[in-house]
Amino acid sequence: MSMRAELHRAGGLLRSTDLMQRGYSAHAIASACAAGAVMRPARGWIALPDADRELVLAAQRGMVVTCVTLARRRDLWVRRSGGLHLATRSPKQHAPRGPHRVHWGGAVVRREPFAIIDSIENALNYVATCQPPDEALAIWESALHSGLVSRPALARLPFRGAARRLLERCSPHSGSGVETYVLQRLRRLRLHDVPQAIVRGRPVDFLIERCVILEVDGATHTGRQRDRDNLNDAIEALDGYFCIRVSYRQVFEDWPEVQRLVMMAVAQAQLAGGPGGRA
Known part of the structure; x- marks a missing residue:
């Protein structure tokens, strides 16, 4: 499989170490970059020139796509996403200013070290405090109705405050x-x-x-x-x-x-x- 095909199958971008583990040498990666077949959007990352801009920005910022942006990407009901929503990997992480909203709260589900797309559970946790209560509830119920999550599984996670209250109110039976x-x-x-x-x-x-x-x-x-x-x-x-x-x-x-x-x-x-x- 070509490097471009490998990247395309992975969603448009990969860690350079992942590419090397799949058999591509550092020289082959550098040559592909020089030829314009691929690019380096951030240190340690290789991407297709037309890679998803939200994922590229997340890689460049060292953050993860989350909240209503992730909900929209998972085809959940979202009234308005309000631009790109990203989450920091730690409360102490520096977050450069840009055309995006940054969430600082901790994750309820541990993330992989270099993940750039959050879990739906973490996204729902941010939605609970980011969106107006009724719109947040609609997103939670959309996730339940779609089968992406289940109420019993959510109940076993350490949700607090607004997220815990939403969990108590939500139902999987709402159609939209x-x-x-x-x-x-x-x-x-x-x-x-x-x-x-x-x-x-x-x-x-x-x-x-x-x-x-x-x-x-x-x-x-x-x-x-x-x-x-x-x-x-x-x-x-x-x-x-x-x-x-x-x-x-x-x-x-x-x-x-x-x-x-x-x-x-x-x-x-x-x-x-x-x-x-x-x-």
């Missing part, structure tokens, strides 16, 4: 980050809610107080899908349900208005007697 986010707000209002409830044979995002349907649409909610949903909304309204359809943006940027609509709908639906109860 938006679902987690909305549920937390509905439950603060002490409303009975059922996520992914079945109404007239089809799932709805939320059934509130058994009479109000709340649907949250993503950016791609257009065309025939929107036509079908509008038709279902109309049929459900004729059956006595109050239907509220809002956008992803409204949920995260204008929740007070969404909440007002929900409370008004609940009040009116209960006055009307709910599904089947209208005059």
Whole structure:
């Protein structure tokens, strides 16, 4: 296997000692660097010229990719990553300034000496104090739902403070980050809610107080899908349900208005007697 193929298989970069252990001499590595086939992004590291920039920066800083950046890389729900998040290897490590956020807290899972990608458990630990509580909970539940971690395994780790509180609250049954986010707000209002409830044979995002349907649409909610949903909304309204359809943006940027609509709908639906109860 060529050196470039070896690097590509490893994600774009490797320690030079790892390459030598795989049979490449120091001379071969130096020749490849001189020819521009590979590069030295940091002392002791060899990378492809088009290697992942986040990993290259982590190697250059002597840190690890973690927190919401790692969550995003593992395809977990993340509302906004806010740039690259890195963690130091020790509390005393010098962290040069740059376009990244640095986390200093200790790891709950020991890292390999030259790791540049953190474990999901360590990333969740940083998420707990880095992100707003509801968004942090959504990321934790996304990790549970995806199967990357399990609640019993997390319970055996030395989480403290905000992370321990999240562990006590989180559930693997939430289908998405938006679902987690909305549920937390509905439950603060002490409303009975059922996520992914079945109404007239089809799932709805939320059934509130058994009479109000709340649907949250993503950016791609257009065309025939929107036509079908509008038709279902109309049929459900004729059956006595109050239907509220809002956008992803409204949920995260204008929740007070969404909440007002929900409370008004609940009040009116209960006055009307709910599904089947209208005059």
